[in-house]
Structure formats: C-alpha cells, structure tokens
Amino acid sequence: MTTPSPISPFAPAFARSEVPAAAEDRLALAWAALEAVPDPEIPVVSIRDLGILRDVVLANDGQTIEAIITPTYSGCPAMSQIEEDVGRALDAAGLAPWRVRTVLAPAWTTDWITEEGRANLRAYGIAPPGQCASPTTADGNVRPLRFVPRPKQVPAIACPRCGSVHTQELSRFASTACKALYRCLDCREPFDYFKPY
Numbered sequence: 398m399t400t401p402s403p404i405s406p407f408a409p410a411f412a413r414s415e416v417p418a419a420a421e422d423r424l425a426l427a428w429a430a431l432e433a434v435p436d437p438e439i440p441v442v443s444i445r446d447l448g449i450l451r452d453v454v455l456a457n458d459g460q461t462i463e464a465i466i467t468p469t470y471s472g473c474p475a476m477s478q479i480e481e482d483v484g485r486a487l488d489a490a491g492l493a494p495w496r497v498r499t500v501l502a503p504a505w506t507t508d509w510i511t512e513e514g515r516a517n518l519r520a521y522g523i524a525p526p527g528q529c530a531s532p533t534t535a536d537g538n539v540r541p542l543r544f545v546p547r548p549k550q551v552p553a554i555a556c557p558r559c560g561s562v563h564t565q566e567l568s569r570f571a572s573t574a575c576k577a578l579y580r581c582l583d584c585r586e587p588f589d590y591f592k593p594y
Contacts, residue, residue: 420455423492427453427462430490437478438573441521444479448509451500462487462495467505469575470594507593518591519557524579526593527552554590556581566590 431453432445444450444466452465464483468476480497487495507526510518515525553562561583571578576589 420459423462424453424455426490427464427487427492427495430486430492431464431483434479434482434486437475437482439518439521439523441517442510442514444483446511446514446517448505448507448511448514449479450483456496460494462492464495464497465500466497467500467503469505471501472574507591510591522557522588523576524554524557524588524590526591529593554579556584556586557588558586559584 431450432443434444434450436442436444436447436449439447447469449466449469450464451467454463454465455461456463464487466476466479466483476499480499483497484495487493506529508529510525518525554564554566555562556564556579559581561581563582564579565582566577566579567587568578570576571589575592577592578587579590580587
C-alpha cells in the first residue's frame with residue numbers, strides 16, 4: 398500500500414506519529430481508495446499520479462477524512478468531476494464522514510507527476526513533461542516566484558510511440574489546454590505533449 402511521500406505541507410496540526418492506530422488505518426484505507434481514482438481527462442493516470450491529490454488527513458474533529466486536492470490550473474473544468482469521484486471512492490470504502498478541500502497554494506506543477514504517471518502517459522501516447530523547478534523546497538517551504546524569460550531553445554520532445562526526438566509542434570493547444578499537439582517526423586504519428594509548468 399502506498400503512503401504519501403514526502404509528508405505534505407498540508408499535514409494536520411499534530412504529527413502523523415501521534416495519530417491513533419484506528420485513525421492510521423482509516424487514512425491508509427482512504428489513500429488506497431483515492432489512489433485508484435482516475436483523472437477524468439486522462440483515465441490512464443490517477444489523480445495521485447498527476448499530483449492533484451495532495452494529501453489525505455484527519456480533520457481537527459479526529460473523525461472526518463479530508464482529501465486535499467490542487468487543480469492543475471485554476472480554470473481546470475475537471476475539478477468538480479474529481480471532487481465527485483473522490484467522494485464516491487470514499488463512500489464506497491465506507492469512510493464517511495469526509496470532505497474535499499481544494500488548495501491553490503502552492504500552485505500545482507508538472508514536477509508533481511509521479512514516475513509511474515509519466516510512464517503511463519507515455520504508454521498512452523502522450524509525451525510526458527520534463528522536470529521544471531518545483532515551487533517547493535525539499536523541506537516543504539514555498540519558493541519565491543520569479544519571472545524569467547523562457548529559454549529560446551526548447552528541449553526536444555520525444556515521440557511516445559517511437560522515441561524519436563525529430564518532432565514538430567503543430568499547435569500550442571491540443572485536446573486540453575494543458576497539452577500541445579505535436580507530430581513525429583519519423584513515424585509520422587501525431588501525439589499530445591503534456592506541457593511543463
């Protein structure tokens with residue numbers, strides 16, 4: 398069973414080691430239920446693999462499971478569906494009472510996509526994003542926002558089908574706003590590229 402790693406900055410006020418065993422069991426069940434919730438727009442990856450599911454904690458009352466989610470961008474149309482899917486998964490696991498809390502800071506980044514999520518995107522035909530500078534430091538502190546010009550040289554995007562880096566951007570936007578449309582000049586197949594940010 399996967400446990401959250403590293404501990405999120407949204408952890409409850411008390412340390413996880415102080416959580417009673419029964420509560421730890423409920424949290425473990427909640428993580429297991431929520432790790433299976435697929436992203437509504439890209440069903441081959443879970444909301445955990447995309448980094449949308451930030452944490453699962455007990456609320457201050459010690460009973461209510463709180464699922465903490467962060468949208469991939471502020472206008473993401475899938476967030477209401479994700480909230481519904483989280484609720485259904487927690488209900489199906491018998492984990493009431495629960496609530497979903499949306500947290501906007503720190504802002505989501507493609508750095509939060511897990512390695513398994515990146516592999517699943519590639520297998521599905523979507524080129525995963527490269528690493529960006531994460532908005533948080535290793536100890537969970539938020540890095541200051543700095544505005545710098547984008548590099549003029551864009552890194553080569555590998556085709557998820559044949560692996561060639563001989564690719565070309567066709568459109569800045571693809572099936573969703575978070576993806577760009579590319580084509581491989583070797584195998585001639587079009588593919589989506591999950592834009593890093």
